[in-house]
Amino acid sequence: MIFTVAIDGPAAAGKGTISRAVAARFGLAHLDTGALYRAVAVKGGDPVTAAQTLTAEDLARDDLRSLEAGQAASRVAVIPEVRAALLDFQRRFARREGGAVLDGRDIGTVICPEAEVKLFVTASPEVRAHRRWLELGGDQAKVLAAVKERDARDAGRADAPMCAAADALLLDTSDLTIAEATEQALAAVAKALAG
Numbered sequence: 001m002i003f004t005v006a007i008d009g010p011a012a013a014g015k016g017t018i019s020r021a022v023a024a025r026f027g028l029a030h031l032d033t034g035a036l037y038r039a040v041a042v043k044g045g046d047p048v049t050a051a052q053t054l055t056a057e058d059l060a061r062d063d064l065r066s067l068e069a070g071q072a073a074s075r076v077a078v079i080p081e082v083r084a085a086l087l088d089f090q091r092r093f094a095r096r097e098g099g100a101v102l103d104g105r106d107i108g109t110v111i112c113p114e115a116e117v118k119l120f121v122t123a124s125p126e127v128r129a130h131r132r133w134l135e136l137g138g139d140q141a142k143v144l145a146a147v148k149e150r151d152a153r154d155a156g157r158a159d160a161p162m163c164a165a166a167d168a169l170l171l172d173t174s175d176l177t178i179a180e181a182t183e184q185a186l187a188a189v190a191k192a193l194a195g
């Protein structure tokens with residue numbers, strides 16, 4: 001079975017939690033594509049070389065989830081050669097036998113426009129910043145500023161900007177618990193698998 005679930009959306013909208021739940025429920029492989037950009041940024045040196053030589057160890061580092069790594073990731077993610085170096089791996093993962101869930105910014109638009117299910121998961125900047133602060137701690141105002149800065153850079157870049165695919169299902173999780181948002185995503189995937 002070739003079956004791709006593309007889950008896009010801005011920082012801390014709940015993509016990761018929803019993706020892991022979808023993958024576990026339907027037995028699909030999961031790729032957190034943000035980890036690729038975070039690993040490129042954290043590796044240091046020339047970002048294009050880092051993207052071309054990324055290893056499994058780079059992706060296993062325990063410092064990828066920090067606020068700083070997220071900000072640095074969005075800075076290397078504007079570089080077209082970095083995105084190009086990561087493209088084939090993501091495309092092959094998306095169409096692998098057995099089905100896959102990928103979460104990121106450009107999965108439904110650039111990596112896998114043929115995905116059988118496309119979700120765009122979002123929430124207000126304040127709600128997302130609060131969720132990220134619960135995860136990482138630190139100064140709440142600083143976390144909100146970082147989220148807004150990253151939203152602007154991710155949506156404003158020329159190459160593969162973050163945006164919802166025209167045929168994506170919009171899931172605004174501002175007023176939903178993560179369990180409710182996950183239920184809606186699971187229902188959309190179950191319907192596509194049945195249909």
Ligand code: CDP
Pocket residue numbers: 010011012013015016033034035037038070073074075077103104105106107150154
């Ligand atoms: O987990 P969170 O939503 O905070 O971020 P992430 O998914 O780990 O992504 C980190 C950064 O990588 C984003 O802000 C984007 O700049 C970049 N990214 C991207 O450009 N394209 C993707 N498919 C995934 C992430």
